[in-house]
Amino acid sequence: MCETAFLQCIQPACRATFALNAPIYECSKCRALLDVAYDWNRLTPPSTLQAFEKRWATRSNPIDFSGVWRFRDLLPFAKDADLVTIGEGQTILQTPDTAAMSLPLRPGNLHLQYEGMNPSGSFKDNGMTAAFTMARMLGKQRVGCASTGNTSASLAMYASLTRLPNGQPMRGVVFVGAGKIAFGKLSQALDYGALTLQIDGDFDACMARVREAADRIGLYLMNSVNPFRLEGQKTIMYRILEGLRWQVPDWIVVPGGNLGNTSAFGKAWIELKQLGLVSRIPRLAVINAAGANTLYELYTRRGVRWNNGNWDCDTVCNHYDEMTKQGRKASTIATAIEIARPVNLSKALRALDAMNGVVCEVTDDEILEEKALVGRHGFGCEPASAASVAGLRQLLANGTIDRDARVVCILTGHALKDPDATVKYHTGIDTKGVTVSPGASNPTGRHANLPIRVADNIDEICRAIESSS
Numbered sequence: 006m007c008e009t010a011f012l013q014c015i016q017p018a019c020r021a022t023f024a025l026n027a028p029i030y031e032c033s034k035c036r037a038l039l040d041v042a043y044d045w046n047r048l049t050p051p052s053t054l055q056a057f058e059k060r061w062a063t064r065s066n067p068i069d070f071s072g073v074w075r076f077r078d079l080l081p082f083a084k085d086a087d088l089v090t091i092g093e094g095q096t097i098l099q100t101p102d103t104a105a106m107s108l109p110l111r112p113g114n115l116h117l118q119y120e121g122m123n124p125s126g127s128f129k130d131n132g133m134t135a136a137f138t139m140a141r142m143l144g145k146q147r148v149g150c151a152s153t154g155n156t157s158a159s160l161a162m163y164a165s166l167t168r169l170p171n172g173q174p175m176r177g178v179v180f181v182g183a184g185k186i187a188f189g190k191l192s193q194a195l196d197y198g199a200l201t202l203q204i205d206g207d208f209d210a211c212m213a214r215v216r217e218a219a220d221r222i223g224l225y226l227m228n229s230v231n232p233f234r235l236e237g238q239k240t241i242m243y244r245i246l247e248g249l250r251w252q253v254p255d256w257i258v259v260p261g262g263n264l265g266n267t268s269a270f271g272k273a274w275i276e277l278k279q280l281g282l283v284s285r286i287p288r289l290a291v292i293n294a295a296g297a298n299t300l301y302e303l304y305t306r307r308g309v310r311w312n313n314g315n316w317d318c319d320t321v322c323n324h325y326d327e328m329t330k331q332g333r334k335a336s337t338i339a340t341a342i343e344i345a346r347p348v349n350l351s352k353a354l355r356a357l358d359a360m361n362g363v364v365c366e367v368t369d370d371e372i373l374e375e376k377a378l379v380g381r382h383g384f385g386c387e388p389a390s391a392a393s394v395a396g397l398r399q400l401l402a403n404g405t406i407d408r409d410a411r412v413v414c415i416l417t418g419h420a421l422k423d424p425d426a427t428v429k430y431h432t433g434i435d436t437k438g439v440t441v442s443p444g445a446s447n448p449t450g451r452h453a454n455l456p457i458r459v460a461d462n463i464d465e466i467c468r469a470i471e472s473s474s
């Protein structure tokens with residue numbers, strides 16, 4: 006282990022530190038969340054961000070090829086030889102036509118950070134590569150997570166590819182809510198060979214059970230409560246800077262579920278500023294689905310703030326108690342953000358404070374319309390990802406985001422993750438694999454693209470093509 010990296014309680018009044026390899030996910034003194042922290046005075050981070058470009062010349066080295074580890078100087082908790090990588094983070098900052106997207110942003114000022122390009126098809130790989138690096142350093146043979154789908158897909162993939170230093174395989178164990186996960190994601194967990202436990206409950210129940218299993222049988226927890234996950238996810242911000250030739254954007258817009266990204270992004274910018282690598286910090290917009298709007302409810306409606314670590318626990322507990330009493334559970338088409346009790350709430354409040362953030366909520370219909378629009382422009386994402394674009398539209402309409410601003414929306418997962426949602430949007434039909442007959446379905450989406458049923462007859466086929474344009 007490097008002694009220049011350690012675990013530290015995020016609570017300013019506590020700040021207890023622990024060895025990097027302490028098998029804990031919260032402060033043993035005050036139970037707050039932990040950061041991976043660095044003694045930057047004894048490290049040598051580069052003096053400019055441009056310095057990272059030299060790694061483009063040595064891409065035959067896997068850790069320089071990785072879109073996470075080529076920034077390893079900014080997450081220096083492991084030796085080069087210990088890094089686990091499979092080439093994650095080869096993502097692209099896209100610039101769609103803002104007029105075509107019918108957004109009132111200046112042309113060229115909207116960017117889509119396309120994290121669906123990762124090996125398992127979501128941004129989760131950025132975090133898993135770092136968490137697996139730590140799991141392997143700790144010699145953990147069993148790793149587990151609760152998941153709305155993408156965490157399990159990513160964990161399963163890395164587990165099947167990672168061996169312990171002694172050559173032993175690692176066993177991935179994933180907890181998913183029965184019926185709560187998109188098929189693309191479930192298929193990945195099964196294909197990569199993870200032990201897949203379908204729990205009769207929702208994500209929040211799975212999260213509670215996997216934490217108990219971590220305590221009881223030493224399962225190493227790979228959810229974003231694991232601070233090493235967040236170290237890897239910081240690099241999404243570095244790649245955005247890289248995509249903008251090291252210019253800081255004005256806004257980052259991200260969907261909020263368990264709030265790992267929100268937390269990681271905040272930490273990334275706090276550190277970049279502290280290291281003098283950027284001169285200003287962009288603003289952050291976190292977008293909840295209306296059916297899973299805990300952060301919106303607490304931050305925007307009830308005014309809960311980080312308040313230098315003294316955030317209002319009572320208001321949070323009251324809200325959770327109300328949900329329990331009313332039997333209210335998270336419910337949205339955007340299953341990746343269908344989470345009512347986000348584990349990273351406190352770190353997210355810190356991020357919103359550092360980035361002068363806002364939180365809004367969007368409906369499932371808004372999400373599906375934006376998802377279709379993103380797809381129509383040749384990019385594509387799963388429903389949860391499109392919450393970012395739906396949120397942007399709302400924030401432009403109410404004047405929070407200026408039309409001259411440079412905005413980056415994070416597209417968190419690939420379109421093929423949830424084909425059922427896409428087909429249902431375009432056909433109005435819920436059942437998988439059914440042939441759509443004219444009149445049998447009634448899609449209501451503005452961008453619906455209904456398939457046309459045609460007889461196996463060339464005359465009819467040509468007529469159908471010619472009458473369509």
Ligand SMILES: *Cc1c(COP(=O)(O)O)cnc(C)c1O
Pocket residue numbers: 127128129155156229260261262263264265266267341342387389390417418419
């Ligand atoms: C996990 C996930 C999210 C939510 O991210 P958090 O860091 O948990 O807030 C959003 N979109 C997709 C596609 C995801 O897989």
Ligand SMILES: [Zn+2]
Pocket residue numbers: 014015016019020021032033034035036037
């Ligand atoms: Zn503490």
